[in-house]
Amino acid sequence: MSSPESMPVVHVVDDEAPFRRSLLFLLESVGWQAVGHDSAEAFLQVAPELHAGGGCLVLDIRMPRISGLELQRRLRAAGSPFPIIFMTGHGEVELAVQAMKNGAVDFLQKPFKDQLFLDTIERAVQLSLERHAANRRHREAREVLDRLSVREYEVARLLALGLANKEAARQLNISDNTVHVHRQHVMEKTGTSSAAELARLILRADPNGLD
Template sequence: MHDQVDATIYIVDDDEDFRTSMQWLLESANHKVVTFESARDFLTNFKGGVGCMLLDVRMPDVNGLALQQIMQERGIHMPIIVISGHGDIQMAVSAMKQGAMDFLEKPFSGDAVLHLVDKALTRARKAHQQRSEIQEVADCYDSLSRREREVMGLVVDGHANREIAEELGISPKTVEVHRSRVMSKMRAGSLAVLVQQAAKIKQLQ
C-alpha cells in the first residue's frame, strides 16, 4: 500500500495523551501522521494533501461536527473516522450522517483503529486517483476549440458525421477533421473512451 500515493493521517483531538499514543501506534505501522490540538489548529495549518482524519467529535471551541461542516464548505475532502467518548454516540451518528466514514468509541483496540485507517487510506488514494484522472481529462478538454467541443458533444451523443455536418452547417469532411482532432487532443483511443471522458467532464460542470 505504501508504494502508492503518499498519504497522511491527520489526528484532531484536544487530548494530548491520546494524540501522542495514536501517533506512536500509527507511525509504528509506517504511517505518516500529523496531529492537531483543535479544529482551529487544523484549519489554520492544514496545507492540503491526500489522507484521512481521526476526529474527536467533542472538543472545546469548535467541535468535530462543526469542523466537518467547515471542511465541506472549504472543499477539504478526506475520509473521516470519528472518535467518540462514552455518551457521545448520538454525536458520532450525526457525524456519520454528515459523511464520516466510520466511528470508534473510546476505549478501542489498536487493531481496530489500524484496520479502519487502512480502509480510509485506500479510499483516500482511490478518490485522489479519480480526481487526478478527471483533472487530466478537463485539461485536455480545455485545449479543444469551440467547434471541436461542439463536434465532441454530438459525437458522444451518438450522431453520425453526416448528421453532425447538417447540425453544424459544415461538410462531412470538415466534421471528420474536427473529430480526428478531438480524438487526438483528448487522447481517446476509441469512441467508448471519449464517452467516458465526456461523463467525467460533466462532473466538473
C-alpha cells in the same frame, strides 16, 4: 528513498493530550506518519494538504470552540479531500450518524480496540489514494478537452453520444463535411480513436458531461 509527500500522513485532532499522544504512539509504532493537533483551530491554522501519498483525519466529535462536526463542515465547504474518521464518547451515536451522512468514513466509540482503529485508518488511507487517483484522472481529462475549440467540443459531445456525422451536422446546423473535419481534429487533439473512447474521456472530465 521515499519522499515525505509520497508517504501517507494521519492527522489526529483531539483536545485530550494523553489520549492524543497514545494514538500518535500507536500509529508510529506500526509505521504510519502521524501528526497531532490539540484543537480544530490548530489544524486549520496549519492547513495541511492531502499529498499524493494519501492520509486521513481522525477527529474527536466534541471539542471546545470548534467541534469535530463543525471542522468537517468547513473542510467539506472548502472541497477538502481528507477522509475523516470520528471518535465519539458514550451517547454520541446520533452525532456520529450525522457525521457519516456528511461523508465521514466511519466513527469509533471510545474506548476502542487498537486493531479496530488501525484497520479503519488503513481503509481511510486507501480511500484517500483512490480519491487522489480519481482527481488526477479528472484533471488530466479536463486538460485534454481544454485543447478543443468550443465548436470541436460540441462535435465531440454529440459523437460521444453516438450520433453519426450527418445527425451531428443537423443538430449544429453545419455541413457534414465541416463535422468530418472537426471530428478529425477532435480525435487528433484528444488521442482518441472512437466515440466510446471520447465518451469515457468526457465522463472522466465531468460525470454529467453527457447528460
